[in-house]
Amino acid sequence: MKNLITLFVALLLAPLAVSNAAEKSKPNFIVILCDDLGYQDLGCFGSPLIKTPRIDQMAKEGMRFTSFYGQPICGPSRAAIMTGCYPLRIAKKDNRVELHFYVHTKEVMIPEILKPMGYSTAAFGKWDMAGHTQTDFDPELMPNKQGYDYFFGTPSSNDQIVNLLRNEQMIEKKADMSMLTQRYTDEAIQFIKQHHTQPFFVYLAHSMPHAKLAASKDFLGKSARGLYGDVVEEIDFNTGRILDTLKELGVDDNTYVIFTSDNGPWWVKGKDGGSALPLRGAKTSTWDGGERVPCIMRAPGKIPTGTTSDIVTSNMDLLPTLATLSGGQVPTDRVIDGHEISGLMHGEKNLTITENDFFFYQHTQLQAIRSGRWKLVLPRSIATATVPKGWEKMIAPEDRIDITQPMLFDLDADIGEKKDLSASHPKVMAALMKKIEWAREDIGDGDAKGKNARFFDPAR
Secondary structure, three states: OHHHHHHHHHHHHHHHHHHHHHHHHOOEEEEEEEOOOOOOOOHHHOOOOOOOHHHHHHHHOOEEEEEEEOOOOHHHHHHHHHHOOOOOOOOEHHHOOOOOOEEOOOOOOHHHHHHHHOOEEEEEEEOOOEOOOOOOOOHHHOHHHOOOOEEEEEOOOOOOOOOEEEOOEEEEOOOOHHHHHHHHHHHHHHHHHHHOOOOEEEEEEOOOOOOOOOOOOOOOOOOOOHHHHHHHHHHHHHHHHHHHHHHHHOOHHHEEEEEEEOOOOOHHHHHHOOOOOOOOOOOOOOOHHHHEEEEEEEOOOOOOOOEEEOOOEEHHHHHHHHHHHHOOOOOOOOOOOOOOOHHHHOOOOOOOOOOOEEEEEEOOEEEEEEEOOEEEEOOEOOOOOOOOOOHHHHOOHHHOOOEOOOEEEEOOOOOOOOOOOHHHOHHHHHHHHHHHHHHHHHOEEOOEEOOOOOOOOOOO
16 A cells, blocks of 8 residues: 555656756756947957956857847847837837837736746846836836846936836945946846756846946956946956856856847947947947947857857847747737747757848837848938937947938948948849838838837827
8 A cells, every 4th residue: 555655646746846857957048238338349359458258258168149239229229138029119108109118018028938937037237128217217117027036226227326126125326336247246146046946037237338337446447448448347257257156056058148238339438438340330320330239149068169150130039039948938919020049049050041131220210221241221311300319429420421312231341331332232222122111011110100019008
């Protein structure tokens, strides 16, 4: 009888054991997002002065993505990451069409896909999707309402001050900005240590190198690139702390770490801003320097070491890709713009992806498309009602130009967007203009609503 009871209990527990084993085998995900880090601001992306040995080593152990795109500014880029969609398509609370984001709670974010798959989820650092403010943000749109189990960070940018929240409680006003990078990382490491026996998702969104800049005493004055370099080198050191923690806990070979930036560098800040070279333009612009950002992905045994991909990818690709890797389900009741790129990440030799289309929006105005090697730039005036006043001052004077005719650039041969080839490639121009018309109809452009843009609330 005793043997029968033992067998019966074993049979009852077997499904639970299988379930626990499957849960533990699911990969962990860490997304490290910098704010305003330029394309050339890492050693592995060509920085001549800023030293980033830990991130450079991460690149050697993984894959660099050299045609990876965000959005022109902070909040829209974060919304694109979390929802896998172009910002103009995403629903906003009260159907707001504003520069800074109020992402609707009915939008499905990455943690909401991962949680049903057994993931613990946490966000650290800058949020910026509940209003661009440190004090008057909408509490219903903060991380704990959008699928995150835990939040330690700040509602928005560090333009003047940073107030810190732990979950939904304000715990500190006017925090010492010089300690933010370390404190966010400390909290992230603590969370990883507490949850490493089950799958976890960590979103670590640093406040810097967005200005105001500040570095801790261990890094202040140490970089050959001044205070900006100090800040980036401190981010590098703390990225290394994350990687070391994964090794110490024995979960390094089951964790995808993705390091990138939200948009290009803040040119108007001068020495307190970064560099997008050899790209043209900067933050707020739809020249490549405004949206093409450094990206590195690392997962030992999964992502091939020392590799580079120049296939067009974007931060919108993270949601469908993490869903696939976790076994989760991408929403089927709405359009998702991101591509599932796990095969590309894994270096599959039979991969057939040769080009993805990426549409460049400045606020609500569609201004360009990249498809493979080609980028078509649409006619536009610097002074337009659909683009916020003053944005033109955020980029160098030579890039503040009215464009009267469509322009075409071969980015493989001309990464700096200098030589217009529109006259010599009419077939390419025609094909790209067809794609532009699709985007205008489906996503939207200016005051024209896209047929698949989402509006969940009654008209204002």
